[in-house]
Amino acid sequence: MPKIAIPTALRRYANEQAAVTVEGTTIKEALASMTAQFPDLQKHLFDGEGKLRSFVNVYVNDEDIRYQQQDDTPISDNDDISIIPSIAGGSGAESRAADALPDLSKDEIARYARHLIMPEVGMEGQRKLKAASILLIGTGGLGSPLGLYLAAAGIGRLGLVDFDVVDKSNLQRQIIHGTKDVGRPKIQSAKDRIGDVNPHVQIDSYELALRSENALDIVKEYDVIIDGTDNFQTRYLANDASVLLGKPNVYGSIFRFDGQASVFHPAAGGPCYRCLYPEPPPPGLVPSCAEGGVLGILPGIIGVIQATEAVKLILGEGEPLIGRLLLFDALKMKFKELKLRKNPDCPLCGTNPTIKELIDYDQFCGITPPAPEVKTEAAADSWEITPTQLKARLDKGDKITIVDVREINEWHISNLEDYGSTLIPLGEFQARHSELNPDDEIVVHCKMGGRSAKAYGILKNAGFTKIQNLKGGILAWADEVDNSMAKY
Ligand SMILES: [Zn+2]
Numbered sequence: 001m002p003k004i005a006i007p008t009a010l011r012r013y014a015n016e017q018a019a020v021t022v023e024g025t026t027i028k029e030a031l032a033s034m035t036a037q038f039p040d041l042q043k044h045l046f047d048g049e050g051k052l053r054s055f056v057n058v059y060v061n062d063e064d065i066r067y068q069q070q071d072d073t074p075i076s077d078n079d080d081i082s083i084i085p086s087i088a089g090g091s092g093a094e095s096r097a098a099d100a101l102p103d104l105s106k107d108e109i110a111r112y113a114r115h116l117i118m119p120e121v122g123m124e125g126q127r128k129l130k131a132a133s134i135l136l137i138g139t140g141g142l143g144s145p146l147g148l149y150l151a152a153a154g155i156g157r158l159g160l161v162d163f164d165v166v167d168k169s170n171l172q173r174q175i176i177h178g179t180k181d182v183g184r185p186k187i188q189s190a191k192d193r194i195g196d197v198n199p200h201v202q203i204d205s206y207e208l209a210l211r212s213e214n215a216l217d218i219v220k221e222y223d224v225i226i227d228g229t230d231n232f233q234t235r236y237l238a239n240d241a242s243v244l245l246g247k248p249n250v251y252g253s254i255f256r257f258d259g260q261a262s263v264f265h266p267a268a269g270g271p272c273y274r275c276l277y278p279e280p281p282p283p284g285l286v287p288s289c290a291e292g293g294v295l296g297i298l299p300g301i302i303g304v305i306q307a308t309e310a311v312k313l314i315l316g317e318g319e320p321l322i323g324r325l326l327l328f329d330a331l332k333m334k335f336k337e338l339k340l341r342k343n344p345d346c347p348l349c350g351t352n353p354t355i356k357e358l359i360d361y362d363q364f365c366g367i368t369p370p371a372p373e374v375k376t377e378a379a380a381d382s383w384e385i386t387p388t389q390l391k392a393r394l395d396k397g398d399k400i401t402i403v404d405v406r407e408i409n410e411w412h413i414s415n416l417e418d419y420g421s422t423l424i425p426l427g428e429f430q431a432r433h434s435e436l437n438p439d440d441e442i443v444v445h446c447k448m449g450g451r452s453a454k455a456y457g458i459l460k461n462a463g464f465t466k467i468q469n470l471k472g473g474i475l476a477w478a479d480e481v482d483n484s485m486a487k488y
C-alpha cells in the first residue's frame with residue numbers, strides 16, 4: 001500500500017510517525033485515508049473548505065501534484081508521497097570581463113593555492129571570487145558557516161545584516177560567535193571572526209532589521225543574496241527584493257533534523273520562493289526553531305550547501321540548485337531532490353505579476369501584537385500577571401492552577417512543578433483544555449509569553465473567565481523570582 005512521508009513539523013499530529021500507510025488510488029483518496037487515521041492533521045493541511053492549504057505542497061516521487069493532476073493525481077503502491085510544508089528557521093552572478101577582474105596579491109596567491117590549482121577555479125575563478133559581493137541576511141545558525149567559509153574562500157566583499165545580540169543559547173550552533181562574545185552585537189562578533197579568518201575580505205555591516213523601507217537599497221549592492229533568516233517576514237522580503245532586482249537568492253531553512261536548500265533565480269529562468277509557497281502559514285501553526293529546537297550541526301550542513309551554491313554561481317561552474325529543492329533528513333542521513341517549477345501564476349515572477357514593489361511583510365505574514373484586545377489600562381493589566389505578583393499570591397496560599405504550554409523537553413530544563421504546574425503543550429491545548437476546571441483561577445505560561453497568549457485565547461473562546469497569562473514567561477520568572485533557575 002502507498003505510504004505518505006510525514007515531515008517532522010507535523011509528526012506530533014500523526015502519533016510521531018515518520019510515514020503513514022494509506023489506501024487509495026489518487027492523492028485525494030490517500031490524503032483522506034491519512035486524515036481518517038489522524039484527524040488532527042486535517043486542519044493543518046486543509047482550509048475550511050477542504051482545499052489543500054497553499055503553504056503545503058504534495059509530491060508524488062519528485063513531482064509536485066500542482067503540475068500533475070492536482071488531487072486527482074493517480075498513485076500506485078510503489079510511489080513515494082511526501083508532504084512538504086514551508087518551514088521558517090538562508091545561474092550566473094553578474095559576469096565580468098576577465099580584464100575587469102582584480103589581480104591577486106602575492107599573499108592572496110599563497111592563501112588560495114588549493115583553489116588556484118583546480119581547473120574549475122584557477123586564477124580567473126579566484127579573481128571572480130575576489131570581484132564578487134554576497135549579502136548574508138542573518139549571522140546566526142546558517143550565517144555562521146556561510147560567513148566563515150565564504151570569507152575563507154576569498155569572496156571580496158561580504159554584507160552582513162543582523163541586529164541581534166549573542167546569547168548563550170546561540171552557541172550550540174552559531175559557531176561564528178564564541179563564549180567571550182555573549183552579550184555583544186552579533187554583527188561585531190561576526191566581523192571580528194571573519195577578519196581573523198581572512199583579512200582580505202571587505203565587510204559591510206548593517207546592524208538593522210531588513211525591512212521594506214531599506215531592503216532594495218541594500219540588496220542592490222550585491223551580486224548574490226543568501227537567505228539565512230529564521231522568520232517568514234524576512235524570508236518573503238528577501239525573496240521579493242531579490243526577484244525585483246534580478247538577483248539570485250540562495251535559500252536554506254532548518255528545523256530539528258530537517259533541512260531544505262534551493263536557489264531562487266527567476267532572472268535565469270528558475271522559480272522563486274513564492275512559486276514554491278505562495279503564502280506563509282498562519283502565525284503559530286509552524287513552530288520556530290526557538291520553540292521546536294534545531295540540531296546544532298544541521299545549520300552547518302545546510303549553510304555549507306548554501307555557501308557551495310553561492311561560489312558555484314560566481315564561478316559559473318556546475319549545475320546550480322535552480323529549479324530543484326534539496327531536502328535533507330539528518331536522522332536518516334538522506335538527501336532527496338524535488339523538481340521545482342516556475343509558477344506562471346506567481347504574483348511576483350509569473351507572466352502577469354501583481355507584486356511590483358515591496359509590501360508590508362508583517363501584515364502579509366499575519367503578525368499582530370500577541371496581546372488580546374484591551375480597552376483600558378486596568379483591563380490591560382488584568383490579562384497578565386507578572387512573576388513577582390504570581391509568587392506573592394502563591395506565598396499567600398492562594399489556590400492558582402498553573403498551566404505550562406511548552407514542550408516536554410523545555411519542561412525538563414525548567415518548570416514550576418513545585419507550585420503544582422501542569423504541562424499541556426500548545427499543540428494539544430485545543431484538544432485537552434477540557435482537563436481544566438473553569439471555576440479555578442488559571443495562570444498559563446510558556447517560555448516568553450507568546451505561546452501562552454495563544455492558550456489564553458483558546459481558554460477565553462471556550463468560556464473560561466478566570467485566566468491570566470504569565471508576563472514574560474518562565475524566563476521572566478527566572479529573572480524576577482528564582483535566579484537559580486536554568487535559562488535557555
Ligand atoms: Zn515566483
